[in-house]
Amino acid sequence: MTQLTVADPRAAVENLIRSRSEPSWHAELRRRAMSSFLSSPPPDRVTHLWRYTDPAPFLSDEAAAQLRLPAETGGGAFAGKTGEAVAPPSLLKDAGGAVVWRHGHGDGSISIAPELEALGVRVTDLGAALKASPDLVRPLLGSLVGPDVDAQGCGKLEALNLALWSQGTWIHVPRNVRVPKPIHLWLTAPAGKEMLATRLLVLVEEGADVTIIDECEGGANGAVLNSAAEIFAGQSSRVRYVSVQRLDRTAAYHAAERARVERDAGMLTAIASLGGGITKSDFGSLLTGPGADVELFGFLLGEGKQHFDHHTVHDHRAGKTRSNLDFKVVLKDRSRSAYTGLIRIEPGCPDSEAYQENRNLLLNDGARAESIPELEILTDEVKCTHGATMGTLDAQHLFYLMSRGIDRAEAIRLIVGGFIEPTLSRLDEDLSARLRRHVEESVKDLGSPRGAA
């Protein structure tokens, strides 16, 4: 492990390029991203994307100054070896799929079931893929979460990620291959005032089918995690991407995810936001071919002084496309959530349908929720609806449960569980079971006296 002080961010980029002997095309991409990062203004708080969250914690010099890079050049430690039991035991049941386990700045392993490898499925370190599969990686990398920053400074943190990512994963599912078990990415973020930039690139070819679970934890003592994910869902493919964030309450988390969903492809994104001190995320899908169908289910459970700012985008760029979104928010103590979601239907995309629902449950005063579900519709032959609600615990529900001898705390847990359950039940059984466990853990101390968290 080498530690690098980023007095000069451009030098940091050069160091990364050199230590990983990256191909020149990617080196150029990094340099371009760093240039636009350095030359762009900080995100404008007037644009609603940054209206509710201060970008400073993600940009702090303190964090960047302690940027660390793995000594290993891309790939070496992560070459796809099967069956190395270094993954956390809880993941072993996923055998038959693949597990990418990363710990801190450099340790970790990638294991992939041999039968998958035989089918041509690749789960490798992204740094290695730059060299091993440039023909596939090069046209995709940075095309959805890229180096460009707009005049309002939106995209600045995405540019920073592209310039400085040090841990990346490449997933490639060839044509018509069905991956029976999830590919599980497990990151334990490093502790301490440091920034780690991670990147995921997924190519799912025509007719293929895959589930990816992207989970992160750790990050104690004020770590900054900047993650980017680009997912390409080819024609008629099925992709399920589940993001579970359970970082330490002191961590700052910035996530940008974009999927390009082609003709007749189905993409399901599930988001569970549970941890982190400050979370700023932007998940979205571009529906580029007719028949593309996108679902996004998300929920967050906030307590203490947690701050969540989630943005979603469903951009319909072809006719006969459909999107559906359901985002649920539960807030306790002095936690805060801002949810902004945009549905955009571009001109000339008839027969599109888009639905969006955002429900907020505030468990006590002191919690704050913001909701901005937006529509931009530029085609007339469409069906679009969105809805948002905010409310408190239903006193009647609470009374009913308590009159049945259930104590107040347990009653609140039941109601919150019931609030989120409709979202969970729309997911595959193994996914919903996994997420339900996290929910149960999070609501464990709900209903406890105020200020306990």
Next chain:
Amino acid sequence: MEPLKHSPGAPPAADVKTKPELHIGEDYASRYGFHDAEAYFHKGRKGIDHEVVEMMTRMKKEPEWMRRFRHESLDVFLSKPMPRWGDTELLNSINFDDIYYYVKPMAEQGKSWDDVPENIKNTFERLGIPEAERKFLAGVSAQYESEVVYHSMRDDLKKKGIIFLDMDTALREHPEIVQKYFATVIPAADNKFAALNSAVWSGGSFIYVPPGVDVGIPLQAYFRINTENMGQFERTLIIADKGSRVHYIEGCTAPVYSTNSLHSAVVELVALEHAYIRYTTIQNWSNNIFNLVTKRAAAYRNSTVEWVDGNIGSKLTMKFPCIYLLEEGAKGEILSVAFAGKGQHQDAGAKVIHAAPRTTSRITSKSISKSGGRASYRGMVKVYPKATDCKVSVECDALLIGKDSRSDTYPTMEIAEDNVQIEHEARVSKVSEEQIFYLMSRGLTEDEARLLIVNGFIEPFTKELPMEYAVELNRLIELEMEGSVG
């Protein structure tokens, strides 16, 4: 009485780009050495600076506090940047130096209809104002250019103690009550356009309804823009004292001109305990006008404020009628319709701020985008901490007609209290082929079928209007819908 004559060769404007140092209270005449105020304004001049403001306030013989308020407001206007949100491209195309900020139509306000100049009269005749008056209307204050020129009021309203005047007259005749409420709901620094209005306002209506008085019939005013490149900055203030009720109607149309005009009004409503105010607007400015209006109401204990807001005309409208529910039991309702045709952007919406417990609000927005027009709903619902047991319902419906039309929905909900119930819903759709087919199978032409569907779509709005307005609105929609097939 001498009607205003506009000379195209206006006197050369002072350098409006360099902002002169301002020392409120010093002698402007010697500082700028300008000439006779009457002659100056009768010729008119474009652009805005402290000299224009000083001239205006002298012409109007305003009290010192208003003079200071105008100058301070101008400083705010000059120092505030243009908004960085909304349709910034259109907003930034406004050339503030190319606008008349004050034009006085005649020396004295017409006391009777006979005194009103013929050309102005003709405009009003076409709009049917005398007719309306003959029927049942309480008072008519018709604003031509910047000054109210005709104003009458039925005797029985006067007897009830209701004050219904143009703003300038109200400032002269009731200075204490104007000063008490003026700019308390919308301070000059609220936004750039409110600051501009505060600096150069002219005309508008002032209404005071004494405690317990029910006005009974709607009060009305018509506004017209008739001078090319002329800004219209009317200022309206309505105070409904405890337990009183009033319905005010404002309607606008304007002839079409070739260059852009700016309309930037400020409307303040104060509903005291148990009072009721309804404010109805039908806006049909010509399609070259920027209509940037700040409307806000302060609603006190158990009062009700309703904005009924129809936007049909203008090039760009940015108008978000707002209600501050300040005390327990206050109610707010905003009902709006926007119709955006070719080349139009209706950026309309609603704001409700719940600052007290047990306050309720309902927002209903209907928009129609047609032939490449763009209608946006931009709303804000805010619930402050401790504003418990609030109920909020927001419903937005949008109808799209034509492939290039655009509909946006930007609702914002900021909630800092757990014990609230908030519901927001929005739907966007096109006129359904099944409905058209059904109506056509009953013998209607396609045009007629579409018109019927559109009229049905905005019916929740039209049914809230007095009959003659509903008729006028239906006629406007009919005109807008002509030839919408294909």
